[in-house]
Amino acid sequence: MYIPFRHVGKTPQPFELAREDITLKGTLAHKEGALFQMKALLEGRLSVACDICAEQFDIMLDDKIDLLLFDGIYSGSDNGLDIVEMDDKIDMDELLHSEIELIKSDYHRCEQCRENNL
Numbered sequence: 001m002y003i004p005f006r007h008v009g010k011t012p013q014p015f016e017l018a019r020e021d022i023t024l025k026g027t028l029a030h031k032e033g034a035l036f037q038m039k040a041l042l043e044g045r046l047s048v049a050c051d052i053c054a055e056q057f058d059i060m061l062d063d064k065i066d067l068l069l070f071d072g073i074y075s076g077s078d079n080g081l082d083i084v085e086m087d088d089k090i091d092m093d094e095l096l097h098s099e100i101e102l103i104k105s106d107y108h109r110c111e112q113c114r115e116n117n118l
């Protein structure tokens with residue numbers, strides 16, 4: 001799903017997309033200049049690998065996402081803000097994919113390993 005930046009106005013615009021067992025639901029709004037804001041909730045079930053025994057297990061997602069999107073190449077000062085550059089349109093699938101990859105790359109321990117470590 002692509003959303004052209006020029007279709008996003010000052011009034012927060014709702015969106016929702018789903019991939020397998022995961023949904024990303026929230027709003028997009030024009031902030032200022034080429035900056036846009038996404039506020040969303042990432043919910044669902046994700047299969048991750050345990051960092052200790054490599055066993056796959058499911059975790060439940062319930063994550064708030066607050067992202068700034070920039071139409072073009074961002075050259076402003078970096079105030080520690082998380083800014084995602086996009087060209088002309090917002091690639092929602094790519095955003096969802098990168099959020100999922102970010103969560104997958106976190107440290108995960110399955111129930112078994114958590115118990116063994118106590």
Ligand SMILES: [Zn+2]
Binds near residue numbers: 051054114
């Ligand atoms: Zn484990």
